[in-house]
Amino acid sequence: MSQSPGGSTTGRSATPARTRGSTGAPAGPPRRPADAVGASDRRHSRPSSAAVYRRRRLVVLVGMVLVVGLVAALVAWVWPGFARSDAAADPAPTVTVTADAPTPTLEPAARTGTTAFALALPDTVLDLVLRSDSATDAWTAARALEAYELVYADGEGADATTVTVVAGQWPTTAEAEAAAADLVAAAGEPTDSGDVEVGGEVAGTYAVSPAADGQATVTWRNGTAVLQASGPADAVADVYEAYPL
Structure with a gap:
């Protein structure tokens, strides 16, 4: 602070001078920088949720x-x-067509046997019908307990297909087996043979013995029973397959 020549004190203003810009104009509030030339304004283009x-x-x-x-x-x-x-293509399924079983056209003859074994012998086999039933002693010498001769046919007269079945019962399986072996030997050299299965278990054997004029004999054993069918080769084969014993 300085004194004036008159003794009074003259003070300098304490207010600082206004700052000026480089051009001399007063400084204002800061400005927002402008977007770059050629750039689009993205602030208001955000997609909705x-x-x-x-x-x-x-x-x-x-x-x-x-x-x-x-x-x-x-x-x-x-x-x-x-x-x-x-x-590889899947193989086409195999279609098996099963023909209906032939049915008899005749009435079976009256039965003569009365034992359980005799009554177990069938009245019909496929299209063959029992035409006669009689006891026989043909296997008595072979120690058979009982034996029967049954004649089956698909019709009447000489033109009918006829198959004769002899069935016998033995006391033991061993005796029936020995009798069956003798019958096979007497019928001639078999062309086919194998096991007889009942319920998946072997119950005996069978043998097919050919004869003259297209005839044949099939001999088979089922436990203590022995049976022998004679007639046309194709017919006796079918009878053996279908016979219940």
Whole structure:
């Protein structure tokens, strides 16, 4: 502070001078920088949340379609490869047509045997019908307990197909086996033979012995029973397959 020549004190203003800009104009509030030349204003172009959701869902859907297509291609061309030309095609199913069993056209003859074994012998076999039934002593010498001769035919007269069956019962399986072996030997050299199975278990054996004029004899054993069918070769084969004993 300085004194004036008159003794009074003259003070300088304490207020600082206003700051000026480089041009001399007073400084104002800071200005927001302008966007770069050629750049678009992105501050107000942000998509809505619904549009973002739809876009994400579309991306997920396209991805799932691609995955499914890839899996289908692998299955078709890699494993199991059913679309490859070298893949083996499944075999066509086999259709089996079974013909109806032939039915008899005659009435069976009256039975003469009364034992359980005699009554177990059938009245009909396929289309063959019992025409006569009588006891026989043909196998008595072979120690058979009982034996019966049954004649089956598919009609009447000389033109009918006729098969004769002799059936006998033995006391033991061993005796029946020995008797069957003797009957096979007497019928001639068999062209076919094998086991007789009942319920999946072997119950005896069979043998097919051919004869002259297309005839044949089939001899088989089932436990203690021995049976022998004679007649046309094809007919006796069918009788053996269908006979219940």
